[in-house]
Amino acid sequence: MSAEPSDGASQDVRAAVLEVLQTFNKTGVTLQDGTRFTEDLNFDSLLVMEFIAALEDRLDISVPLNVLPDIETVGQLVVATEQIVREEHG
Amino acid sequence: MSSPTPTNNISLPKRLADFPTLPEALDYAAQGETGFNFYTSRGELTQVLPFADLSAEARSAAKNLCGGGVVPGDRVALLAETAPAFLVAFFACQYAGAIPVPMPTPVAFGRRDAYVGQIRNQITSSGATMVITPSEFMPFVEEATAGLELLLVGTLDDLKDLPQAEGLKAGGPDDLCYLQYSSGSTRFPKGVAVSHRNLMVNCEAMNAAVNVSTDDRGVSWLPFYHDMGLVGFMLGCLTSQTTVDFLPTEDFARRPLAWLRIISDNRGTMSYGPSFGYELCSRRFKSSNAAAPDLDLSSWRVAGIGGEMIKPQVMHAFADVFRSCGFADTAFNASYGLAECVLGVSFSTPNNGMILDHISKQELGDNHRAVPVEDDGSGAGRTFVACGRVIQGHTVEIRDEDGNVMAEREIGRVFFSGPSVMQGYYGDQEATDACIQDGWLDTGDLGYFKGDELVIVGRSKDMMIVNGRNYWPQDIEWTVERMEGMRSGDAAAFTLEQDDGSEQPTILVQCRPSAADVREALVAEVRSRVQNQVGLACDVILVPPRTLPKTSSGKLARGKAKANFLSGEIQPLAAGV
Structure with a gap:
C-alpha cells in the first residue's frame, strides 16, 4: 500500500494526519510516507491509542481497530484515514 | 438510545453465585431487570443487553450451534470483542454444552502476522470446531483458519443462518465451562480449563470477599480475553445478577478518563484494573490542563488493583489527583489471583485501603525473610502491598524449596488448593502435572504471610542468585523505569550463565535516543543507579x-x-552509533 496522488480534500486529510502525528513525534525523524510507527517513531500500544484518539478528535472520525494490523507506515495511515473520512463524511 | 439497565432488580432476590452451573445462573438472572450496558469513549450508550435478552438470544443461537453440528464438549473459538455479540455466542455455547474459547482482538499498528499466528495457535491448540468473529476481523480469522476443517468460520449472524436443532444439553457442574489462553507464550499457548464448579465457587468466594450487595454496580474496561475482564466483571457479576457498564478496552486506552466518567454518571461501586490503568488516568488528567476533574467518584467503594505487581506510588498519585472528586483512598482493594485458580486467590478487606509492608532488602535477599524496617528513605527497605486474605474455602501455603511449609514472614513459593483449582491445561497433561500435584497448584509466585494477609514479592523463576545472594529483577527494573524518559516495561533484568558456572547479572534497556554520547551516558547512568540502589553490578545492554x-x-x-x-x-544497539 502506498499513498496515492491526492485531490484537494485528501490534501487536507494528509495535512491533518501529519500535524497530529508531529505532536507525537518524540524521535524527531522527518515524517515521510515511508516512516514506520514502531521502528522509527517508537510507538507502543498505549501511544498508538493516544495518537488515534487525537486524530479522531481532529477529524471527527472513528478509526476502527481492524485497520491497525495492516498499517506500518505513515503513508499507509494517510490512505486509510482518507478512506475513513470519505466513508464518514461523504 | 434507551436507558441502561438498573442497578437494582425490582423484586428478584440477590443470589451470590450459588448455582450448580453457568446456564442456571443466567436463567436466574434473566428473571430480573439487570444486565450489561456498552459505552463508547465519548460516553455514549450504544447497546443495552438485559440478562433476560442475553438468555433468550443465547438459547436461540445455541440451537443454531447444534444444528450446525456442534456437539457437547466441542470447543468454539470466539473473538472476544467487548460487545453483545460475543456474550450471546459465549452463552450460546453454555446452553449447547460447548466450550467457548475467548481469543484476543488486535490492538497495535502493524504486526499482522504475529496476531494471525497467535489466534491460529489458540484455535489449533484448543481443537476448536467453529470460530465466531465480528465481521471486521474476518480477514484475520480467515487467514488464521486457512486449511483447517471447521464447521463454520463466520459472524454471529452467519451462525444464526444455520438450521436450528432442538434438544440442547448444557454441561453439568464437572464439565468444562470455558478455556482461557492467558498464560504461556504465544508460540506454545496453554489453555486454562475451568469447570462450572470451579467457576461458581470462585465467583461465590469473590462476591463474599468484597461484600457484594444489591446496591452494587460494576464498571469495567478490562478485555473479555483476560481473566480479570472475563471472570471478574462478566461472569462474576452475571452470577450475582449485578449490572455492569462496559467500556471497550481500546476506548479506555484512547480516553482513559471515560472510565471514571461512567463510574461518576452511573454511580458505579466496583471497578478493577492493573496499576497502569490508574496511572493512565492520572497522567491523562495532568496533561489535560484542567483545573479539577468534573467527576463524582464518591460511589466507588471497591477500586480493585490486580494483574501485576502493585506499585504503591502509582496508586498514591491517582488518589492525590482524584481525591477532590470524592475518591476515597480506602476504596483501594489490592488482590492477587491467576487464571489457573479461575481468578481470585486473595482480596483485601473492603474499605481498608492499601496495607503496605516495608521490609529489609538485606533480609529479603540473604535469608528469605520479610523483616519490617523503618521507611527512612535510606533505600535499605522495599515496600510491598499486601494482597489481602485468602478466599473462603481455599488454602494457601508458603513452601520452601523442599516443600516444607514456612512460617509467617518467611518467603517461599505460593501454593494454592481448593475447589477453584483449574482442571488443567487443555490437552497438555505434562504441563498440568508440572503445576498441580495432590490438588495443590504451584502458582510460580513467591510470597509470604503478614498475619493472615498474603504478600506477593515476585515470580520465583525470575529470582536472580548472584554469589549466593538473591536479587529481585523487579527491583532492578523499577530502578531503571523511574529514571527520566523511561517507562514501565522498558527494562528486563536476568542473569546470564557464564562458562565458569557463575551468573552475570544483565539488564536490557529499551533506548530511544540515537546519539552516541546520549547512549553512552544512559549506560553509565543505569549501571551506577542499579549499583547504588540494588547493590549489584550489572551488564547494561541497550x-x-x-x-x-x-x-x-x-x-x-x-x-x-x-x-x-x-x-x-x-x-543489542551499539552504545554509540
Whole structure:
C-alpha cells in the first residue's frame, strides 16, 4: 500500500494526519510516507491509542481497530484515514 | 438510545453465585431487570443487553450451534470483542454444552502476522470446531483458519443462518465451562480449563470477599480475553445478577478518563484494573490542563488493583489527583489471583485501603525473610502491598524449596488448593502435572504471610542468585523505569550463565535516543543507579524500543526476553552509533 496522488480534500486529510502525528513525534525523524510507527517513531500500544484518539478528535472520525494490523507506515495511515473520512463524511 | 439497565432488580432476590452451573445462573438472572450496558469513549450508550435478552438470544443461537453440528464438549473459538455479540455466542455455547474459547482482538499498528499466528495457535491448540468473529476481523480469522476443517468460520449472524436443532444439553457442574489462553507464550499457548464448579465457587468466594450487595454496580474496561475482564466483571457479576457498564478496552486506552466518567454518571461501586490503568488516568488528567476533574467518584467503594505487581506510588498519585472528586483512598482493594485458580486467590478487606509492608532488602535477599524496617528513605527497605486474605474455602501455603511449609514472614513459593483449582491445561497433561500435584497448584509466585494477609514479592523463576545472594529483577527494573524518559516495561533484568558456572547479572534497556554520547551516558547512568540502589553490578545492554516482549496481560515477559536475547532475536544497539 502506498499513498496515492491526492485531490484537494485528501490534501487536507494528509495535512491533518501529519500535524497530529508531529505532536507525537518524540524521535524527531522527518515524517515521510515511508516512516514506520514502531521502528522509527517508537510507538507502543498505549501511544498508538493516544495518537488515534487525537486524530479522531481532529477529524471527527472513528478509526476502527481492524485497520491497525495492516498499517506500518505513515503513508499507509494517510490512505486509510482518507478512506475513513470519505466513508464518514461523504 | 434507551436507558441502561438498573442497578437494582425490582423484586428478584440477590443470589451470590450459588448455582450448580453457568446456564442456571443466567436463567436466574434473566428473571430480573439487570444486565450489561456498552459505552463508547465519548460516553455514549450504544447497546443495552438485559440478562433476560442475553438468555433468550443465547438459547436461540445455541440451537443454531447444534444444528450446525456442534456437539457437547466441542470447543468454539470466539473473538472476544467487548460487545453483545460475543456474550450471546459465549452463552450460546453454555446452553449447547460447548466450550467457548475467548481469543484476543488486535490492538497495535502493524504486526499482522504475529496476531494471525497467535489466534491460529489458540484455535489449533484448543481443537476448536467453529470460530465466531465480528465481521471486521474476518480477514484475520480467515487467514488464521486457512486449511483447517471447521464447521463454520463466520459472524454471529452467519451462525444464526444455520438450521436450528432442538434438544440442547448444557454441561453439568464437572464439565468444562470455558478455556482461557492467558498464560504461556504465544508460540506454545496453554489453555486454562475451568469447570462450572470451579467457576461458581470462585465467583461465590469473590462476591463474599468484597461484600457484594444489591446496591452494587460494576464498571469495567478490562478485555473479555483476560481473566480479570472475563471472570471478574462478566461472569462474576452475571452470577450475582449485578449490572455492569462496559467500556471497550481500546476506548479506555484512547480516553482513559471515560472510565471514571461512567463510574461518576452511573454511580458505579466496583471497578478493577492493573496499576497502569490508574496511572493512565492520572497522567491523562495532568496533561489535560484542567483545573479539577468534573467527576463524582464518591460511589466507588471497591477500586480493585490486580494483574501485576502493585506499585504503591502509582496508586498514591491517582488518589492525590482524584481525591477532590470524592475518591476515597480506602476504596483501594489490592488482590492477587491467576487464571489457573479461575481468578481470585486473595482480596483485601473492603474499605481498608492499601496495607503496605516495608521490609529489609538485606533480609529479603540473604535469608528469605520479610523483616519490617523503618521507611527512612535510606533505600535499605522495599515496600510491598499486601494482597489481602485468602478466599473462603481455599488454602494457601508458603513452601520452601523442599516443600516444607514456612512460617509467617518467611518467603517461599505460593501454593494454592481448593475447589477453584483449574482442571488443567487443555490437552497438555505434562504441563498440568508440572503445576498441580495432590490438588495443590504451584502458582510460580513467591510470597509470604503478614498475619493472615498474603504478600506477593515476585515470580520465583525470575529470582536472580548472584554469589549466593538473591536479587529481585523487579527491583532492578523499577530502578531503571523511574529514571527520566523511561517507562514501565522498558527494562528486563536476568542473569546470564557464564562458562565458569557463575551468573552475570544483565539488564536490557529499551533506548530511544540515537546519539552516541546520549547512549553512552544512559549506560553509565543505569549501571551506577542499579549499583547504588540494588547493590549489584550489572551488564547494561541497550536494545531497540518495543523489543522486550510482554504477556497478554501487559506484564514484562522476562523469561522470554532473556530467551530472545540469547537466540539473537533481540539484537543489542551499539552504545554509540
